[in-house]
Amino acid sequence: MSVSQQHNLFVDEVVDESDLAFERRLWSAGKTTVAGVDEAGRGCLAGPVVAAAVVLPREFRIEGVTDSKTLSEKVREELAAEIMESADAWCVASCSPVEIDQLNILWASMEAMRRAVTGLDTDVEHVLIDGNTMIPRLEIEAQPLVKGDSLSHTIAAASILAKTHRDALMHELHAQHPEYGWKTNVGYPTVAHYTALRKHGPTAHHRKSFKLLK
Numbered sequence: 001m002s003v004s005q006q007h008n009l010f011v012d013e014v015v016d017e018s019d020l021a022f023e024r025r026l027w028s029a030g031k032t033t034v035a036g037v038d039e040a041g042r043g044c045l046a047g048p049v050v051a052a053a054v055v056l057p058r059e060f061r062i063e064g065v066t067d068s069k070t071l072s073e074k075v076r077e078e079l080a081a082e083i084m085e086s087a088d089a090w091c092v093a094s095c096s097p098v099e100i101d102q103l104n105i106l107w108a109s110m111e112a113m114r115r116a117v118t119g120l121d122t123d124v125e126h127v128l129i130d131g132n133t134m135i136p137r138l139e140i141e142a143q144p145l146v147k148g149d150s151l152s153h154t155i156a157a158a159s160i161l162a163k164t165h166r167d168a169l170m171h172e173l174h175a176q177h178p179e180y181g182w183k184t185n186v187g188y189p190t191v192a193h194y195t196a197l198r199k200h201g202p203t204a205h206h207r208k209s210f211k212l213l214k
Contacts, residue, residue, distance in 0.1 A: 019061075019066075019150075019151065019152060019153040019156065020059070020061065020152075020153050021151070021152075022128055022143070022145065022151065022152050023058075023128070023152065023153065023154055024059075026125075026126050027058055031125040031126040031141075032058070032125060033055055033088075033122060033123060033124050033125045033126075034055065034124075034125065034126050034127075034128065034154060035053050035054065035055045035089075035117055035120060035124045035126070035127045035128070035154065035158075036053070036054050036055075036056075036127075036128045036130075036148070036152055036153075036154030036155035036156070036157060036158045037051060037052070037053040037054075037113045037116055037117050037127055037128070037129055037130065037135075037155070037158050038051065038052060038068075038113075038129075038130040038148070038149055038155050038156075038158040038159040038162050039051040039052075039109045039112055039113055039130070039162055040052075040068070040159070040162035040163040040165075040166045040167075041162075041166045041186075041187065042105055042109050043188060043189070044186070044187035044188050044189070044207070045187055045188070045189050045193060045197075045206060045207060045210050045212055046097070046170075046173075046180065046182065046187040046193075046202075046203065046205045046206045046207065047097065047166065047169065047170050047173065047182070047186070047187040047205055048094040048095055048096050048097065048100075048112075048166070048169070049094060049095050049100060049105065049108050049109050049112050049166075050092060050093070050094045050112060050162050050165055050166035050169070051092070051093050051094065051109070051112035051113040051115065051116040051158075051162055052090065052091065052092045052093075052116055052158045052159070052160075052161035052162035052165065053089075053090065053091050053093075053113070053116035053117045053119070053120055053127075053158055054083060054087050054089070054090045054154055054157045054158040054161060055087060055088045055089040055090070055120060055122055055124065055154070056083075056086070056087055056088065056153070056154055056157060057086070057087075057088055060086065061153055062079065062082055062083060062086060062153075062157065064079055065079055065083070065153060065156050065157050065160065066149075066150065066156050067149040067150045067156055067159060068149065068156070068159040068160045068162070068163040068164075069149075069159075069163075071160070073167070076160050076163060076164050076167075077164055079157075079160050080160050080161055080164040080165075083157045083160060083161060084161070087157070088122060089120045089121055089122040090120070090158075090161060091116045091117070091119035091120045091121075092116060092161060092162065092165045093112050093113075093115030093116040093119055094112050094115075094166075095108040095109070095111050095112045095115075097204075097205055097206060097207045097208070099111070100207050100209065101207060101208050101209040104209070105207075105209075105210075106133070107136070110133060110135050110136055111136075113129065113135050114135045114136070114137060114138050116158075117135070117138060117140065118138075124140055125140070125141065126140070126141045126142065126143070127140050127141070127142040127143070128142075128143055128145055128148060128152050128154055128155050129142055129143065129144040129145065129148065129155075130144075130145060130147075130148035130149050130152075130155045130158070130159065131144050131145075131146065131148065132144050132146050166186065167186050170182045170183075170186040170187050171183055171186070173205055177203055177205070179196045179199075179200055180192075180193055180196045180197075180200075180203070181193055181196065187205075194213070197212050197213060198213060
């Protein structure tokens with residue numbers, strides 16, 4: 001049976017419609033330590049791709065935790081603080097623009113997620129991955145979930161940590177290169193970002209393998 005077939009079977013068997021459905025199935029199967037992992041910044045022109053992995057206490061929910069892209073910056077930051085305080089374990093990791101250019105963005109994202117999971121200070125028995133791709137060289141039982149940040153509470157928590165940490169980093173870099181507008185676009189391809197690239201050229205933080213001029 002292929003990984004995709006296993007994934008479809010896994011989804012079809014879940015009857016619990018809450019955002020802890022996948023976690024509960026794993027807990028019932030004896031997996032006491034379940035991590036969720038997600039990345040942020042995959043579509044950016046500049047900056048690293050950042051991943052976060054989170055292990056939450058069993059049956060623990062944080063009100064408001066959902067896909068980070070649907071939340072305001074203020075709400076994300078408040079939830080991120082609560083997640084870090086309440087989690088059994090969490091870790092943030094990244095791949096630099098140079099690594100992105102070497103590996104390509106897909107595999108750099110996978111590597112950042114692998115680093116986040118292996119950086120957790122607890123023994124993880126199962127990993128729920130946002131997306132449709134297994135993480136290479138991850139020697140832990142794992143399951144990719146398409147749109148996992150809206151299906152799994154643990155993945156959603158990871159998505160919030162990844163997004164808030166990456167945004168904070170891009171805000172710091174904005175102070176060095178204010179002309180690119182990273183305070184607001186955090187490296188994503190906006191008109192203002194492309195305009196600055198045409199005028200000033202790329203920085204060391206830009207991904208040279210991306211189409212930087214449009």
